[in-house]
Amino acid sequence: MTDHRDAGAVRDLHAFIAGLPKAELHVHHVGSASPRIVAELAARHPDSKVPTDPEALADYFTFTDFAHFIEVYLSVVDLVRTPEDVRLLTYEIARDLARQQVRYAELTITPFSSTRRGIDERAFMDAIEDARKAAEADLGTVLRWCFDIPGEAGLESAEETTRLATDDRLRPEGLVSFGLGGPEIGVPRPQFKPYFDRAIAAGLHSVPHAGETTGPETVWDALVELRAERIGHGTSSARDPKLLAHLAEHRIALEVCPTSNIATRAVRTLEEHPIREFVRAGVLVTVNSDDPPMFGTDLDNEYAVAARLLDLDERGLAGLAKNAVEASFLDDAGKAKLAAEIDTYTTAWLAP
Numbered sequence: 001m002t003d004h005r006d007a008g009a010v011r012d013l014h015a016f017i018a019g020l021p022k023a024e025l026h027v028h029h030v031g032s033a034s035p036r037i038v039a040e041l042a043a044r045h046p047d048s049k050v051p052t053d054p055e056a057l058a059d060y061f062t063f064t065d066f067a068h069f070i071e072v073y074l075s076v077v078d079l080v081r082t083p084e085d086v087r088l089l090t091y092e093i094a095r096d097l098a099r100q101q102v103r104y105a106e107l108t109i110t111p112f113s114s115t116r117r118g119i120d121e122r123a124f125m126d127a128i129e130d131a132r133k134a135a136e137a138d139l140g141t142v143l144r145w146c147f148d149i150p151g152e153a154g155l156e157s158a159e160e161t162t163r164l165a166t167d168d169r170l171r172p173e174g175l176v177s178f179g180l181g182g183p184e185i186g187v188p189r190p191q192f193k194p195y196f197d198r199a200i201a202a203g204l205h206s207v208p209h210a211g212e213t214t215g216p217e218t219v220w221d222a223l224v225e226l227r228a229e230r231i232g233h234g235t236s237s238a239r240d241p242k243l244l245a246h247l248a249e250h251r252i253a254l255e256v257c258p259t260s261n262i263a264t265r266a267v268r269t270l271e272e273h274p275i276r277e278f279v280r281a282g283v284l285v286t287v288n289s290d291d292p293p294m295f296g297t298d299l300d301n302e303y304a305v306a307a308r309l310l311d312l313d314e315r316g317l318a319g320l321a322k323n324a325v326e327a328s329f330l331d332d333a334g335k336a337k338l339a340a341e342i343d344t345y346t347t348a349w350l351a352p
């Protein structure tokens, strides 16, 4: 896509984004393993097939389609084998987020993938909680968890994820929401209704992926059957005006991840990305990074992409950051504080 803005203005906007306090609502735990983290994990487990050289890794992270992406994703999952690996990964993710001025992040974690690979469930919970507390104390970044069902792994994974998320003796303090990820084709959402019902009854928010690789009917299923409060991606919602109106009316945010959609070939080009249609329809749009190192992006870059696609200036970008605050599961005081921080930063930046 051609960028008609002048290079100096784009540079200034990037500097503004780099300092902008932000909230990240859709980012995966293992999907955030940077080349640095991958190298460290691979050194611990030298039998892995994941390359450690950054150039070879960039090549390895080039996907032919969504199924190929999931295959590669699972090879990185295989690198996380011990509670200490889990702790390292989690803390290092917080470090990468803090560097981008992310003050608050909801990290999607797939505990089933770890427990089925033999990590003790108690030790797993302790590792993420230990990293969360250390990250908040050391870096000032608040982490919260979304536990997601890897839908393609079947109802056994749904049962296990629900148990881990709702058992009072296990459920971590930082857990706020319940999700559903992985491929959508051949994995109908309604079958997960009983599990979402249990998670919601236990006080968790519902945030399934939907409409990333299938049509708007999957988003309707997520809303009606899984009582979604936000939708992961929701890309295909653009094909259904009634759905867009429903999302807008009920302030159900879309967690839009533009670069991810191109990398997994869910959308052909950024130019064709429906983010503009979402905004035009009045939908609450948030911008997120999904699996940043795997897609060669980070949250700052996603904001830059959104600025280009939506023709946003500093105030527009601050508005986008505040959308994420509104759609987050922070309490009211936390939302007010972060929104005020965004305003203060923006006003200071724009002051003559």
Ligand SMILES: Nc1ncnc2c1ncn2[C@@H]1O[C@H](CCC(=O)c2cccc(C(=O)O)c2)[C@@H](O)[C@H]1O
Residues within 6 Å of the ligand: 028, 031, 070, 073, 074, 077, 108, 109, 110, 112, 113, 114, 116, 148, 149, 150, 151, 152, 153, 180, 181, 182, 183, 209, 212, 260, 264, 290, 291
């Ligand atoms: N863009 C994305 N869109 C959707 N999901 C995404 C995206 N990025 C990352 N994910 C993650 O991928 C996981 C998929 C894991 C999965 O399918 C699976 C299947 C069978 C066995 C096992 C196992 O662990 O043994 C795992 C999801 O749970 C989700 O957290």
Ligand SMILES: [Zn+2]
Residues within 6 Å of the ligand: 026, 028, 181, 209, 232, 290
């Ligand atoms: Zn995702």
